[in-house]
Amino acid sequence: MPHPDLxxxxxxxxxxxxxxxxxxxxxxxxxxxxxxxxxxxxRDTTGDPLLVRAGRGLVPTPRAIELxxxxxxxxxxxxxxxxxxxxxxxxxxxxxxxxxxxxxxxENFGAALIALAGxxxxxxxxxxxxxxxxxxxxxxxxxxxxxxGVVGAASSPEIRTRALFRDRFIxxxxxxxxxxxxxxxxxxxxxxxxVLVSRRGLDKGPIDEALASLGLTRQxxxxxxxxxxxLTLARGTDLVASVPERHTGNLRAGMHSFALxxxxxxxxxxxxxxxxxxxxxxxxxxxxxxxxVCAQ
Numbered sequence: 510m511p512h513p514d515l516x517x518x519x520x521x522x523x524x525x526x527x528x529x530x531x532x533x534x535x536x537x538x539x540x541x542x543x544x545x546x547x548x549x550x551x552r553d554t555t556g557d558p559l560l561v562r563a564g565r566g567l568v569p570t571p572r573a574i575e576l577x578x579x580x581x582x583x584x585x586x587x588x589x590x591x592x593x594x595x596x597x598x599x600x601x602x603x604x605x606x607x608x609x610x611x612x613x614x615x616e617n618f619g620a621a622l623i624a625l626a627g628x629x630x631x632x633x634x635x636x637x638x639x640x641x642x643x644x645x646x647x648x649x650x651x652x653x654x655x656x657x658g659v660v661g662a663a664s665s666p667e668i669r670t671r672a673l674f675r676d677r678f679i680x681x682x683x684x685x686x687x688x689x690x691x692x693x694x695x696x697x698x699x700x701x702x703x704v705l706v707s708r709r710g711l712d713k714g715p716i717d718e719a720l721a722s723l724g725l726t727r728q729x730x731x732x733x734x735x736x737x738x739x740l741t742l743a744r745g746t747d748l749v750a751s752v753p754e755r756h757t758g759n760l761r762a763g764m765h766s767f768a769l770x771x772x773x774x775x776x777x778x779x780x781x782x783x784x785x786x787x788x789x790x791x792x793x794x795x796x797x798x799x800x801x802v803c804a805q
Contacts, residue, residue, distance in 0.1 A: 518580060607637075629798070670779045673777075673780055679769060681764050704731050740760045
């Protein structure tokens, strides 16, 4: 069965509203002959005359009268679907957004983000879930709305990204640690017992490469999966944690922090989302909230 020409719905709506081929043609910027051909196609498609001559005019058939309100509603709904999205009023937004965030994001930016969202959109709920890997599948399948972290090679190429801030690694120890006093040299730093952060369980990273270029090796006493765990251990032991500065600001409260005595590459923390959410007004509002909070 051939697919119906949905353009005929608009033609039928105008014909039924005007009850006149010439006037309907003018409304649709068609010639009367083109409108007559369209009416013939409508009659053939519906199996009904729709408009029949009565004196010098046309009158609708019972089938046309039956269709009039339904067709008008369908055309109105089609116009609503195809028009550009209206400006969002966040105060009327009622929605739950799921954010998959890298370690330390909630502790450092969560409170400010919740406060901003609460002021602008009290009907919005923010749901935070931990980011255990860089797999983009949750963004693709819609179980996650927005993600934060460092864009990696495992991220799908279609995923949209926007940089939030640059960060650098620093050292952190308990307040009365020996490294809390005096100049931190590469040798002093390497001589400490270290806690290494690696989700994949690796026993070396960029810091070790920088130390190796100076002929130094640090002792890795333990390996953990997140910065929060590393700082918790460093707070209660002699361990040295090396963590991103901005991403762990609140987590390091009461600890002694210092610049690393070796050069290591900085990182860019970004937000990531699927292209299908790009033009969604609510999602655009959420992205702007995250941007504002991270820019402070």
